[in-house]
Amino acid sequence: xxxxxxxxxxxxxxxxxxxxxxxxxxxxxxxxxxxxxxxxxxxxxxxxxxxxxxxxxxxxxxxxxxxxxxxxxxxxxxxxxxxxxxxxxxxxxxxxxxxxxxxxxxxxxxxxxxxxxxxxxxxxxxxxxxxxxxxxxxxxxxxxxxxxxxxxxxxxxxxxxxxxxxxxxxxxxxxxxxxxxxxxxxxxxxxxxxxxxxxxxxxxxxxxxxxxxxxxxxxxxxxxxxxxxxxxxxxxxxxxxxxxxxxxxxxxxxxxxxxxxxxxxxxxxxxxxxxxxxxxxxxxxxxxxxxxxxxxxxxxxxxxxxxxxxxxxxxxxxxxxxxxxxxxxxxxxxxxxxxxxxxxxxxxxxxxxxxxxxxxxxxxxxxxxxxxxxxxxxxxxxxxxxxxxxxxxxxxxxxxxxxxxxxxxxxxxxxxxxxxxxxxxxxxxxxxxxxxxxxxxxxxxxxxxxxxxxxxxxxxxxxxxxxxxxxxxxxxxxxxxxxxxxxxxxxxxxxxxxxxxxxxxxxxxxxxxxxxxxxxxxxxxxxxxxxxxxxxxxxxxxxxxxxxxxxxxxxxxxxxxxxxxxxxxxxxxxxxxxxxxxxxxxxxxxxxxxxxxxxxxxxxxxxxxxxxxxxxxxxxxxxxxxxxxxxxxxxxxxxxxxxxxxxxxxxxxxxxxxxxxxxxxxxxxxxxxxxxxxxxxxxxxxxxxx
Numbered sequence: 001x002x003x004x005x006x007x008x009x010x011x012x013x014x015x016x017x018x019x020x021x022x023x024x025x026x027x028x029x030x031x032x033x034x035x036x037x038x039x040x041x042x043x044x045x046x047x048x049x050x051x052x053x054x055x056x057x058x059x060x061x062x063x064x065x066x067x068x069x070x071x072x073x074x075x076x077x078x079x080x081x082x083x084x085x086x087x088x089x090x091x092x093x094x095x096x097x098x099x100x101x102x103x104x105x106x107x108x109x110x111x112x113x114x115x116x117x118x119x120x121x122x123x124x125x126x127x128x129x130x131x132x133x134x135x136x137x138x139x140x141x142x143x144x145x146x147x148x149x150x151x152x153x154x155x156x157x158x159x160x161x162x163x164x165x166x167x168x169x170x171x172x173x174x175x176x177x178x179x180x181x182x183x184x185x186x187x188x189x190x191x192x193x194x195x196x197x198x199x200x201x202x203x204x205x206x207x208x209x210x211x212x213x214x215x216x217x218x219x220x221x222x223x224x225x226x227x228x229x230x231x232x233x234x235x236x237x238x239x240x241x242x243x244x245x246x247x248x249x250x251x252x253x254x255x256x257x258x259x260x261x262x263x264x265x266x267x268x269x270x271x272x273x274x275x276x277x278x279x280x281x282x283x284x285x286x287x288x289x290x291x292x293x294x295x296x297x298x299x300x301x302x303x304x305x306x307x308x309x310x311x312x313x314x315x316x317x318x319x320x321x322x323x324x325x326x327x328x329x330x331x332x333x334x335x336x337x338x339x340x341x342x343x344x345x346x347x348x349x350x351x352x353x354x355x356x357x358x359x360x361x362x363x364x365x366x367x368x369x370x371x372x373x374x375x376x377x378x379x380x381x382x383x384x385x386x387x388x389x390x391x392x393x394x395x396x397x398x399x400x401x402x403x404x405x406x407x408x409x410x411x412x413x414x415x416x417x418x419x420x421x422x423x424x425x426x427x428x429x430x431x432x433x434x435x436x437x438x439x440x441x442x443x444x445x446x447x448x449x450x451x452x453x454x455x456x457x458x459x460x461x462x463x464x465x466x467x468x469x470x471x472x473x474x475x476x477x478x479x480x481x482x483x484x485x486x487x488x489x490x491x492x493x494x495x496x497x498x499x500x501x502x503x504x505x506x507x508x509x510x511x512x513x514x515x516x517x518x519x520x521x522x523x524x525x526x527x528x529x530x531x532x533x534x535x536x537x538x539x540x541x542x543x544x545x546x547x548x549x550x551x552x553x554x555x556x557x558x559x560x561x562x563x564x565x566x567x568x569x570x571x572x573x574x575x576x577x578x579x580x581x582x583x584x585x586x587x588x589x590x591x592x593x594x595x596x597x598x599x600x601x602x603x604x605x606x607x608x609x610x611x612x613x614x615x616x617x618x619x620x621x622x623x624x625x626x627x628x629x630x631x632x633x634x635x636x637x638x639x640x641x642x643x644x645x646x647x648x649x650x651x652x653x654x655x656x657x658x659x660x661x662x663x664x665x666x667x668x669x670x671x672x673x674x675x676x677x678x679x680x681x682x683x684x685x686x687x688x689x690x
Contacts (some may be wrong), residue, residue: 001015001016001044001045001046002014002015002016002044002045002046002049002050002053003016003024003026003036003041003043003044003045004041004042004043004044004045004050004053004054004098004101005026005036005040005041005042006040006042006116006117007034007036007040011042011054011101011102011105012028012054013028013050013051013053013054014026014027014028014029014034014050015027015050016044017033019038020038021038022037022038023035023036023037023038024036024038024041028050029050029051039116040116042080042101042116042117043094043097043098043101045094048095053094053095053098054098056095056098056099057095057098057099057101057102058099058102059099060095060096060098060099061099061100061102061103061106062103063099064087064099064100064103066103066107066110068087069083069087069100069103069104069110069111070110070111070121070122070127072086072087073086073111073119073121074121075121076120077114077115077118077119077120078118078119078120079117079118079119080097080100080101080104080117080118080119081097081100081117083100083104083119084096084097084099084100087100088100101117104119109122109127109130109131109134110122110127140176143176143180144176144179144180144183145183147159147160147176147177147180147184148180148181148183148184148187149184150199151180151181151184151188151195151196151199152184152187152188154198154199154200155199155200156196156199156200156201157180159177160177160180160181160196160201161201163175163177163178164196164201164202165211165212165215165216166215167181167674168192168193168196168212168672168673168674169212169215169216169672169673170215170216170673171673171674178674181195181196181674182674182675182676185674185676186676192672192674192676193634193672193674197634202634204433204434205434205572205633205634206432206433206434206435206572206633207433207434208634209565209568209569209572210431213565216561217298217558217561217562217565218305222305224290224309225286225290227286227287227290227309227311228311229287229309229311229312229314229315230280230281230282230285230287230312231280231315232276232279232280232315232316232325232349233279233280233325236279236325236347236348236349237346237348237349238323238348238349238351239259239271239273239323239326239328239346239348239349239350239351241259241261241271241273241350241351242259242351242353243257243258243259243271243273243318243350243351243352243353244257244258244259244320244352244353244354244355244356244383244387245257245258245318245320245352245354245355245356246258246356246357246358246449246452246453247355247356247357247358248357248358248359248421249357249359249360252313252317253297253306253313253317253513253514254275254317254318254319254355254513255274255275255317255318255510255511255512255513255514255518256272256273256274256275256318256453256456256457256510256511257273257318257326257350257352258270258271258272258273258394258452258453258456259271259273259350260390260393260394262335263335263389263390263393264335265335266334266335266336267332267333267334267335267341268332268333268335268393269330269331269332269333270330270331270333270394270397270456270459271328271329271330271331271350272328272329272330272331272456272457272459272460272510273318273326273327273328273350273352274326274327274328274329274460274509274510274512274522275316275317275318275324275325275326275512275513276316276325276326276327276347276512276522276526277308277312277315277316277512277513277519277522278327278512278519278522278523278525278526279325279327279347279526280316280325281312281519283523283540283541287308287309287312290308290309291307291308291516291519292516292551292554294307294516294558295307295515295516295517295554295555295558295559296514296515296516296555296558296559296562297513297514297515298562298565298566299562299566300565300566300569300570301422301423301424301432301438301569301570301573302422302423302424302427302432302436302573303427303430303431303432306514307513307514307515307516308513313513316513317513318350318352318355319352319355320352320353320354320355321352321353322351322352323349323350323351323352324349324350324352325347325348325349325350326347326348326349326350327345327346327347327522327525327526327529328345328346328347328348328350329343329344329345329459329460329463329464330343330344330345330346331343331459331463332344333397335393338396338397338400338401340459343463343467345464345467345525345528345529346529347526347529347530353383354383354387356383356384356449358447358449358450359421359443361381361384361449362443362447362448362449363377364377364379364380364384365384365391365447365448365449366448367395367448369388370388370391370392370395370448371392371395371396373388391448391449391452394452394456395448395451395452397455398448398451398452398454398455398456399451401455401458401459402451402455404502405458405501405502405503406502407502408502408503409483409499409500409501409502410483410499411483413446415444415445415446416445417445417602418442418443418444418445419442419443419444419445420440420441420442420443420570420606420607421440421441421442421443422438422439422440422570422573423438423439423440423441424436424437424438424439424573425437425438425439434572434576437580438573438576438577438580440573440574440577440606440607442605457510458501458503458506460509460510461506461507461508461509461510462501462503462504462505462506462507464507464509464521464525465477465495465505465506465507465509466495466504466505467525467528468495468507468521468524468525468528469494469495469505471528471532471533471535471536472535472536472543473524473527473528473535473536473539474493474524474539474541474542474543474544474545474548475493475495475507475509475520475521475524475525476491476492476493476507476508476517476520476521476548476551476552476555477491477492477493477494477495477496477505477506477507477508478490478491478498478506478507478508479491479492479494479496479497479498479505479506480497480498480499480500480501481496481497481499482499483499483500487499491517491552491555491556492552493544493548493549493552495507507521508521509521509522509525515555515559516551516555517551517552517555520541520548520551523539523540523541524539524540524541527539527540568636570607571607571608571636572633572636574606574607574608575608575631575633575636575638577606578606578608578628578631578638579631583628584627584628585625585626585627585628585643586603586604586605586606586608586625586626586628586640587603587604587605587623587624587625587626587646588601588602588603588604588610588612588623588624588626588640589601589602589604589621589622589623589624590618590619590620590621590622590623590624591609591620591621592620594611595611597613597616598611598612598613599611599612599615599618600612601624601626601640604623608638610638610639610640611639611640612624612626612639612640612641612642613639613640613641613642614641614642614643615642615645618642618645622645622647623645623646623647624642624643624644624645624646625642625643625644625645625646626640626641626642626643627640627641627642627643628640629641
């Protein structure tokens with residue numbers, strides 16, 4: 001005697017070895033013996049053989065028309081043998097009964113299971129919905145096949161082009177567009193990004209990087225809502241100073257300015273004046289919500305996305321020729337010893353006499369010009385000449401402050417590498433398209449004007465940070481426990497030492513038009529200025545305020561993403577520069593061993609780090625002449641081959657401290673979210689900013 005039974009959702013047949021009241025021992029064709037509950041045995045038969053019955057029943061099952069079977073089926077639940085007799089004949093054979101069982105079981109949209117071997121037909125409305133869903137799924141599968149075939153031919157269907165960045169970076173893995181890319185990638189044995197490039201999905205490398213950044217960081221676009229810019233208070237006193245800012249020519253958000261009083265009297269008062277949107281923009285206001293959503297201005301060669309609307313910036317930027325609202329720190333200094341005697345914070349309007357542009361003045365404002373009154377430079381602007389004495393004092397002060405910090409720091413700051421400035425010819429602050437001619441110029445790090453501004457920033461940020469802590473007002477700080485390798489700068493709400501700068505604490509408060517953390521700290525500093533010892537009660541953010549920690553967390557992520565994009569775009573334009581100037585060779589310096597026997601080098605005259613092959617045992621600091629390989633504008637990748645070593649093999653390579661402190665990343669394969677190996681998902685119907 002044989003039996004057909006169900007086990008774990010599968011139908012099997014075999015020879016009955018023994019039976020009890022509640023179970024049976026059955027031997028399968030494979031020789032395996034299984035214990036089967038009596039309720040799971042659906043048919044008993046003598047002939048044919050078990051395997052033959054199953055094979056014949058499967059053939060018969062495919063002849064049963066489901067629509068017709070559904071019509072024949074009774075409204076109440078029924079057994080498979082009952083349906084076989086209704087569908088075939090009163091004398092339905094064993095094979096026909098088993099065939100009906102198989103067919104009913106594989107069509108749950110027509111027949112619901114009501115027990116072992118028993119079924120109930122689905123209501124007509126539910127059946128129609130299920131059939132429509134099945135047809136829709138078939139159409140989707142056909143569409144996936146059609147799109148995948150087009151991609152394999154090198155054509156990109158418009159729906160895939162429209163969803164390019166979602167497919168690559170934040171995909172819905174059940175979406176047909178995603179599945180088509182995966183199927184085509186598998187079929188052509190081509191990486192998804194390469195496949196899409198070959199199919200023409202990426203029109204422009206520059207637009208690819210730009211739109212990817214917007215997709216991940218500005219999914220709703222970069223425009224601002226139509227908001228009224230708040231006006232500053234009417235009762236701010238007018239400061240009796242003539243301040244001036246020092247910025248690059250492209251700077252429009254002028255956060256900071258300086259003033260000097262009392263030269264030659266023995267006591268000098270340095271004014272550090274910071275633009276004060278915090279006097280009018282209130283926490284929780286519509287403008288605040290915009291700033292908190294963006295968290296920082298985004299910079300890139302030839303373009304930027306501001307944190308605050310231009311209407312707000314224009315009211316609070318420290319433009320020359322007008323008195324601007326400011327939070328001012330006045331630092332009283334012994335003119336001879338340069339000792340800081342006292343500090344005072346005021347909320348006021350500050351007359352700005354000039355916006356100096358360091359890129360236009362660096363060739364004039366040299367160390368010699370500042371330290372030797374006999375040095376004259378032709379073409380010195382009048383607004384610079386009248387401030388020569390003040391700038392000379394500020395430079396002497398900055399050198400002293402830097403030296404004091406370096407004692408705390410334990411070693412001098414290294415400015416071996418230059419800063420690079422990018423200018424896109426023909427781009428007048430409009431959005432670039434990637435085809436512009438790029439100019440790259442160098443500027444020595446730590447130039448006198450830079451040093452003056454940077455040291456003033458450190459004085460303001462450390463002084464205000466300590467003041468907030470003294471008054472029990474929480475702020476946002478940057479700290480570094482030590483300069484040991486691997487100890488990174490962290491953000492927090494406690495006034496902790498910053499070993500890298502060499503100060504007891506360091507808040508960020510000097511760029512409130514460009515960084516949200518600085519705007520938050522400005523609110524807290526304004527409370528300190530207005531309320532003194534009771535400031536902790538009046539400040540917008542209280543100690544251990546969860547909102548403050550949330551801001552820090554959000555800012556960390558956004559600032560990292562923005563800086564990463566800026567670095568990527570600077571690399572893009574550097575590679576464009578290499579192409580536009582037909583550069584095939586560069587001189588470079590080794591700074592690190594790379595993977596696979598390569599070495600990472602830094603170009604001597606361009607802001608470019610890349611791996612090179614073709615040499616062994618190169619010490620750090622070795623200088624090379626390198627032949628450049630092909631440029632990949634999507635991955636921002638370029639490799640080099642060593643042609644010759646330019647320094648002596650015996651010469652001791654100089655250490656590059658900057659390489660340790662400011663590691664550049666080398667571009668490589670872009671991390672995309674398309675996984676062609678995973679199983680198919682189940683289908684379902686700067687300035688004061690050192």
